[in-house]
Amino acid sequence: MSVRSVIPVDLGICDLCVTEITGEGRYSNYPFTSCAQCGPRFTMIRRLPYDRVNTSMDSFPFCHECLREYLDPKDRRYDAQGFACPRCGPKLTLLDNSGEVVNSEDPIGLSAELLIEGSIVAIKGIGGFHLAVNALDEFAVAELRRRRRRPNQPFAIMSPSIEEISDFAEVNEDEAQLLSSPARPIVVLKKSDSYNLADSVAPGLNSVGVMLPYTGIHLLLLHAFRREALVMTSANYPGKPMMIEESSALSELKGIADYYLVHNREIVNRCDDSVIKSIGGGRVFLRKSRGYSPSYLRTGWSVGNKYILGVGGELNNNASLFVKDQIITTQHIGDVDELETLDFMKHSIQFIEKTYDLKKPNMIACDLNPAFLTGRYAEELSAELGSLLVRVQHHHAHAAALMAENSMGLDEKIISIVIDGSGYGLDGNSWGGEIFVAGYSDFKRVAHLAPQPLPGGDVCAYYPARMLASILSSTTSDSDIERLLEKNASKYFKHGIDELKLVLKQSKEPRTLKTTSLGRLLDALAVALDVCWLRTYEGEPPVRLESLALHGGPSEIKLELEYRRENDMYVFDTSAFVTEVFDLRKKFEKKDIAFAIHKSIGQSLAEVACLLADELGIETIGLTGGSAVNTLIYRYIKEKVTNNNKKFIVHNNYPCGDGCVSLGQCVVASSRIL
Secondary structure (H helix, E strand, O other), X not given: OOOOOOOOOOEOOOHHHHHHHXXXXXXXXXXXXXXXXXXXXXXXXXXXXXXXXXXXXXXXXXXXXXXXXXXXXXXXXXXXXXXXXXXXXXXXXEEEOOOOEXXXXXXXXXXXXXXXXXXXXXXXXXXXEEEEEEOOOHHHHHHHHHHHOOOOOOOOEEOXXXXXXOOOEEOOHHHHHHHHOOOOOEEEEEEOOOOOOOXXXXXXXXXXEEEOOOOHHHHHHHHHXXXXXXXXXXXXXXXXXXXXXXXXXXXXXXXXXXXXXXXXXXXXXXXXXXXXXXXOOXXXXXXXXXXXXXXXXXXXXXXXXXXXXXXXXXXXEOXXXXXXXXXXXXXXXXXXXXXXXXXXXXXXXXXXXXXXXXXXXXXXEEEOOOOOXXXXXXXHHHHHHOOEEEEEOHXXXXXXXXXXXXXXXXXXXXXXXXXXXXXXXXXXXXXXXXXXXXXXXXXXXXXXXXXXXXXXXXXXXXXXXXXXXXXXXXXXXXXXXXXXXXXXXXXXXXXXXXXXXXXXXXXXXXXXXXXXXXXXXXXXXXXXXXXXXXXXXXXXXXXXXXXXXXXXXXXXXXXXOXXXXXXXXXXXXXXXXXXXXXHHOOOOOHHHHHHHHHHHHXXXXXXXXXXXXXXXXXXXXXXXXXXXXXXXXXXXXXHHHHHOOOEEXXXXXXXXXXXXXHHHHHHHHHHOOO
């Protein structure tokens, strides 16, 4: 059992190959052109070592000229496993919506013409299928939303160059480096004043996710398209596995795609695009996958001959395997709330186990939440294999992952601000606005947002006005709440004023689940400012509220998230905070109130974290959780922490959302056997 070598990641097409594709040589206009420095690896590898016979390129034997290049030590394709030429390599085919071949000598050129005309084209890339449409055509983008049933979730964009991206988005030096890096991730950019893409690309947001072409297929398609940008969004439903087989795409995209641009090279390992946001002078992964996965983290300790498996949480999930002194994390899996995605996760785990000849895990770590499918899988697997099952509290896993990523030792502790949408707490309630004193082996909860009723449980996440009414109910009479919300009751509540009355009744019942979630607080505030009242994708209300806030700025608004000390615990008074926001609506612009909301939350969380650090003699304060990607909250936490001369740590190489949970589970489990 050893990690002999790393599984290579996919690399975007290099400049020399771009020159050859767009030139006159034998690789001219060949969409599968690559060399030793670029091209797919992980998505086509079956086993190590990384040799052609161990990849899906074994179906394409070298022609005489390619073999000559492969064997020539002076050639840049010497010992390159994934390349081929038009004579011996993969081929593209264009299909219509019934799966019939559309005869064309130039399927890419014809696809570009169809996109210009407004068609929706499904494109088989290196890690799965995308749906492409003209990003400047409002009708075409809106039609894609209608067919895909994605009313508001932002679409990713692919543009030919940074110069053309600059026509519709602002690109700073760090973002330009990320965009053009070998990984070619999607980078979240601020829309520019000259933004000219369809409004439906990223409705209600001040940002847009953009990537550069990372294969010859995309490069040639954009050249033929001759426009600034194409929508290039994953063809799968959000959170579900990427489609990798032509038959699946033809079946699942029936009635959605008009045409299919496919090729005959097998995708062995599906892999979604990575998404990164530049924030606070660094980068934050929103999704870590293509170009970065599988990923490896070397810890400061070893688990010897044991093998620990962490299966993560439920949403935006991945899995991690702790072997020797390294943790190997799979590509992005998605939302493991259905068997299809669970099967994908199992396959990804088994691929790494097979690669490194791992037998059964000695320990399997999972979330505390008894409803998670990953937890039930961990229980069944541990019973079957006789492995030790370790349940790790969700936010402790976040904090531990942050520590491991920042190379902290087994005996060290930090003050960890953990802010997100939801995590199963030790008291059975939903946590998500927490400050911990955290180590690997244990943690202590030392501060949190005030617990608020969660009437209807997870329904509040989809209808955030329920959360708003619940929070107001502790400071405002039912009749006053009804008066405040009556005008928009039919918009805010599925069943109008009658539902509001039921929500207020549920909020007062002692058995109603409670939450300390910052995500749910931001949901409520998004409704209070009439920014968003129905969640159509994960995190939509807070993201829209942040976009509004970024249009605002500092003003004379005095808004504080006050806190008090209760039973050796700091508690933030979110009820008074929301009530005050309601009062401010009469005096100030919404964008400035939104700015003040974020500033106050960030400063208050950081202030308490610094107080606790001083009290306990801890020098390091960390920030993690899904809400840590919020630009303004991040900014004000970092500012106050550093001004108080504390060391501030954040995630740079793993998502601060649930994409770091499996990593955290592994290190927590390891601390219990060392």
